[in-house]
Amino acid sequence: xxxxLQGGGLPPVAEFVAWLVELKVRSGDPTLEQLSRLTGKVPRxxxxxKSTLGKALQGRSLPSVDVAAAVAQACVLYAGGTSNAxxxxxxxxxxxxxxxxxxxxxxxxxxxxxxxxLTDSQRRAELQQRSEAEEEFLAKYYPCMMASLDRMEIFxxxxxxxxxxxxxxxxxxxxxxxxxxxxxxxxxxxxxPASNKESDSGPLRVEDAIAHSRRVLIRGDAGSGKTxxxxxxxxxSMKSTLPAPMAMWNRAVPFFVPLRHFxxxxxxxxxxxxxxxxxxxxxxxxxxxRNTLDSGHAILLIDGVDELPNSRRGExxxxxxxxxxxxxxCRYVITSRQAAIDSAWLADLGFLSLELTPMSLSDQNLxxxxxxxxxxxxxxxxxxxxxxxxxxxxxxxxxxxxxxLRRLGSNPLLxxxxxxxxxxxxxxxxxxxxxxxxxxxxxxxxxxxQQRNIVGDGDVVRLSSGVQELVLRKxxxxxxxxxxxxxxxxxxxxxxGSYLRETPDNTLDPAAVTQHLVIRTGxxxxxALGRVDFVHRTFQEYLAADQVLNDDDxxxxxxxxxxxxxxxxxxxxxxxxxxSERNHLVKGLLKRARRDKAHRVRLIVLAVDCAGSxxxxxxxxxxxxxxxxxxxxxxxxxxxxxxxxxxxxxxLDQMPAPGSGLQxxxxxxILHACRLVGGAAxxxxxxxxxxxxxxxxxxxxxEMWRDFDFGEYxxxxxxxxxxxxxxxxxxxxxxxxxxLTNLIRLQIDxxxxxxxxxxxxxxxxxLTLIDPAPELHGLSAPSTLRVxxxxxxxxxxxxxxxxxxxxxxxxxxxxxxxxxFPSWRLVAGMPEATRRSITEITxxxxxxxxxxxxxxxEFPALDILSVRPDYISNxxxxxxLLKRLKECxxxxxxxxxxxxxxxxxxxxxxxxxxxxxxxxxxxxxxxxCEATFTRRM
Numbered sequence: 001x002x003x004x005l006q007g008g009g010l011p012p013v014a015e016f017v018a019w020l021v022e023l024k025v026r027s028g029d030p031t032l033e034q035l036s037r038l039t040g041k042v043p044r045x046x047x048x049x050k051s052t053l054g055k056a057l058q059g060r061s062l063p064s065v066d067v068a069a070a071v072a073q074a075c076v077l078y079a080g081g082t083s084n085a086x087x088x089x090x091x092x093x094x095x096x097x098x099x100x101x102x103x104x105x106x107x108x109x110x111x112x113x114x115x116x117x118l119t120d121s122q123r124r125a126e127l128q129q130r131s132e133a134e135e136e137f138l139a140k141y142y143p144c145m146m147a148s149l150d151r152m153e154i155f156x157x158x159x160x161x162x163x164x165x166x167x168x169x170x171x172x173x174x175x176x177x178x179x180x181x182x183x184x185x186x187x188x189x190x191x192x193p194a195s196n197k198e199s200d201s202g203p204l205r206v207e208d209a210i211a212h213s214r215r216v217l218i219r220g221d222a223g224s225g226k227t228x229x230x231x232x233x234x235x236x237s238m239k240s241t242l243p244a245p246m247a248m249w250n251r252a253v254p255f256f257v258p259l260r261h262f263x264x265x266x267x268x269x270x271x272x273x274x275x276x277x278x279x280x281x282x283x284x285x286x287x288x289x290r291n292t293l294d295s296g297h298a299i300l301l302i303d304g305v306d307e308l309p310n311s312r313r314g315e316x317x318x319x320x321x322x323x324x325x326x327x328x329x330c331r332y333v334i335t336s337r338q339a340a341i342d343s344a345w346l347a348d349l350g351f352l353s354l355e356l357t358p359m360s361l362s363d364q365n366l367x368x369x370x371x372x373x374x375x376x377x378x379x380x381x382x383x384x385x386x387x388x389x390x391x392x393x394x395x396x397x398x399x400x401x402x403x404x405l406r407r408l409g410s411n412p413l414l415x416x417x418x419x420x421x422x423x424x425x426x427x428x429x430x431x432x433x434x435x436x437x438x439x440x441x442x443x444x445x446x447x448x449x450q451q452r453n454i455v456g457d458g459d460v461v462r463l464s465s466g467v468q469e470l471v472l473r474k475x476x477x478x479x480x481x482x483x484x485x486x487x488x489x490x491x492x493x494x495x496x497g498s499y500l501r502e503t504p505d506n507t508l509d510p511a512a513v514t515q516h517l518v519i520r521t522g523x524x525x526x527x528a529l530g531r532v533d534f535v536h537r538t539f540q541e542y543l544a545a546d547q548v549l550n551d552d553d554x555x556x557x558x559x560x561x562x563x564x565x566x567x568x569x570x571x572x573x574x575x576x577x578x579x580s581e582r583n584h585l586v587k588g589l590l591k592r593a594r595r596d597k598a599h600r601v602r603l604i605v606l607a608v609d610c611a612g613s614x615x616x617x618x619x620x621x622x623x624x625x626x627x628x629x630x631x632x633x634x635x636x637x638x639x640x641x642x643x644x645x646x647x648x649x650x651x652l653d654q655m656p657a658p659g660s661g662l663q664x665x666x667x668x669x670i671l672h673a674c675r676l677v678g679g680a681a682x683x684x685x686x687x688x689x690x691x692x693x694x695x696x697x698x699x700x701x702x703e704m705w706r707d708f709d710f711g712e713y714x715x716x717x718x719x720x721x722x723x724x725x726x727x728x729x730x731x732x733x734x735x736x737x738x739x740l741t742n743l744i745r746l747q748i749d750x751x752x753x754x755x756x757x758x759x760x761x762x763x764x765x766x767l768t769l770i771d772p773a774p775e776l777h778g779l780s781a782p783s784t785l786r787v788x789x790x791x792x793x794x795x796x797x798x799x800x801x802x803x804x805x806x807x808x809x810x811x812x813x814x815x816x817x818x819x820x821f822p823s824w825r826l827v828a829g830m831p832e833a834t835r836r837s838i839t840e841i842t843x844x845x846x847x848x849x850x851x852x853x854x855x856x857x858e859f860p861a862l863d864i865l866s867v868r869p870d871y872i873s874n875x876x877x878x879x880x881l882l883k884r885l886k887e888c889x890x891x892x893x894x895x896x897x898x899x900x901x902x903x904x905x906x907x908x909x910x911x912x913x914x915x916x917x918x919x920x921x922x923x924x925x926x927x928x929c930e931a932t933f934t935r936r937m
């Protein structure tokens with residue numbers, strides 16, 4: 001028992017969990033349901049299921065660091081704590097967790113706990129398929145993979161302190177994705193049956209979107225987080241910490257295969273270890289990789305189809321066809337830029353095609369909070385921490401107020417650039433994408449070393465910023481021309497030497513300059529021993545665009561503009577060009593589009609994109625570009641929509657009227673173009689489509705709300721919908737609902753100063769309040785309201801004053817853990833005028849709190865009673881309540897939803913009740929018991 005005592009105290013696991021439980025109690029003792037909701041609202045949070053929370057607070061095993069941190073912050077949030085308080089408790093939680101994790105006993109408990117989700121038959125099958133040697137190898141392989149993949153770079157933080165590292169698994173921010181059915185970017189749309197099928201589902205969190213598919217193709221723009229997503233899946237599967245939707249992916253064996261590392265020849269299965277676990281590859285048991293693939297326990301994470309030359313895409317597809325036919329039961333996730341392949345590229349192999357969507361304002365806010373929190377953890381000066389807090393708050397305000405910034409920070413890379421430049425330039429931000437990269441290069445190549453006093457260091461290569469930029473431009477252009485995304489150190493030194501001979505620094509050692517560029521500029525990195533690439537391909541394309549202009553190589557660019565690796569270079573070169581150069585480029589693109597039928601649409605889109613964003617352009621070229629844009633109306637996909645949006649309101653005036661035979665994908669593209677143009681003209685077009693009502697248009701219009709002026713958009717666009725089936729708002733949006741007499745269902749997340757506007761919603765049928773303001777100030781309802789759900793702690797007096805005579809269904813989880821006022825007692829104390837019309841009640845009260853004897857008098861119309869208690873110890877409690885409920889003659893159904901403790905579900909299924917028949921099902925993680933009792937007639 002020595003390991004249990006450890007200095008006379010509790011064992012580390014029990015001590016850590018006791019601290020969590022004490023924190024929960026001190027914070028007001030929220031229920032598991034309330035904690036579960038709040039874990040999805042804290043910084044870096046992701047909603048943790050109640051069953052997981054229950055296990056975390058029982059003390060049998062150490063919860064994952066993500067779960068523990070989410071619980072700790074949720075407790076502080078429940079108690080009304082500030083973001084600083086949540087940050088402080090997170091750090092304390094991490095410190096305590098690390099101490100607990102260090103014990104061998106914890107490791108043993110966690111190994112046992114990790115096996116719990118597997119059934120005996122699954123575990124036996126797994127053990128039969130893995131030899132002892134393979135198990136021993138996995139014990140080494142997982143730590144090696146995590147050391148390689150479980151780390152992140154966030155622009156502006158890693159640059160500031162290169163040896164600062166932090167775990168990707170605790171820093172990852174969830175992405176959103178949509179199933180994308182259109183064809184290749186810049187290519188004509190070929191409608192398919194799937195393309196004509198409307199979907200009622202909007203963007204999903206990517207873990208929800210991929211959870212139930214074994215084969216997924218993920219496409220996204222540069223900087224959208226594709227590679228980070230793959231690393232997150234790999235680390236989460238090894239640590240068994242992937243969220244509930246992806247529970248079946250836990251405990252699988254990931255193989256991370258970045259295709260740029262296999263530029264010469266695509267890897268055989270034996271080479272899947274060569275990137276992240278190269279040092280272990282030789283020690284792998286014979287046929288380890290193939291055996292793992294055969295077993296179906298593998299996740300093959302293939303990154304960067306776009307980083308191989310276009311001429312090899314067919315080879316990649318054949319390679320994937322061979323892999324998927326040989327190892328059908330494995331999971332595959334493949335990434336690429338949209339420009340490289342179309343969404344149907346792997347459709348015949350059964351791949352679900354997803355497209356990562358731009359970050360929403362809430363995603364951007366979460367990223368900004370995370371960036372500044374991470375930056376604060378990297379500095380020790382208290383004054384600098386205070387400044388960081390001020391910068392964080394100022395940037396959040398700017399993002400809310402400036403639509404161009406929200407558009408600029410559309411993906412993690414660009415959002416990180418905004419954070420870094422906002423800090424570096426004392427809150428002064430560029431207004432467009434090219435200026436953003438220009439400012440970033442200045443920060444990296446000039447100001448960074450000046451601020452760190454590196455220029456005068458005698459051990460550092462003295463290389464002027466102009467020469468640095470020249471070398472990097474030439475290197476970037478040479479790499480793209482040769483379809484290279486990374487090079488060997490020797491190759492780079494050879495190129496650097498040739499570039500230096502053109503400069504006054506021609507006496508410098510190329511190898512030393514190469515090392516200087518990798519270490520000091522922040523634009524290059526060493527992804528593997530002896531290899532060099534750009535920290536992000538977008539920087540490579542920006543520098544290459546400058547070099548094209550410097551070399552007067554626009555004819556080459558026009559000739560190759562249809563190739564996907566040159567498209568972003570074309571647009572960046574147009575933005576950086578002088579007037580005569582831009583005229584030459586746009587003229588060349590339009591000329592090619594007239595004669596090159598195979599690539600006509602792609603070239604028109606590029607020409608329109610260049611013309612639309614050009615500060616100046618010859619009048620005849622601008623007119624021709626606008627005329628050619630007519631060929632893109634109606635737009636066939638989001639890329640054509642983005643090109644048209646560059647023309648501004650002129651493009652909106654030429655959009656077809658709604659209801660004129662448009663396909664759903666064309667309507668989606670038109671709405672996207674309006675979103676990008678913005679302003680009053682865009683709202684008028686959107687309102688017209690709102691009148692042409694369907695659920696898909698409704699969903700898209702609601703998603704756009706935060707991109708416009710809140711009040712004006714609600715008045716002009718949302719009110720034009722014949723019906724709004726459902727809307728979720730917060731304190732920021734709620735005041736703007738007053739004119740929406742077409743709103744049917746409303747959910748309000750979080751506290752708001754007043755609920756008075758709800759009474760003005762003349763068609764409102766269903767209202768849900770999640771974690772409301774406890775005093776419920778001003779809450780009353782129109783006569784149309786029939787369903788009310790309130791989930792969160794409320795003031796008893798305020799709740800019991802609610803006069804809602806039309807309510808028929810009431811869902812009340814409002815006790816907040818206060819034993820003096822359980823939910824049932826609060827519901828029973830509502831005014832008689834409210835209670836007498838209620839036919840269905842859902843509550844989270846313990847069974848013993850339900851006053852069965854007075855139900856008939858308190859709720860004369862009650863037909864269905866549903867309870868969701870945190871815990872029931874045995875079936876006797878259920879049987880006792882059922883016996884008391886027999887006198888409630890109006891009650892037809894009694895339902896219970898509870899964790900299946902002590903095999904409760906089977907006990908119910910095997911029992912016979914005198915007055916009730918029962919049906920029991922099990923749902924969700926942790927085997928939740930759902931039982932329905934029907935009165936015998």
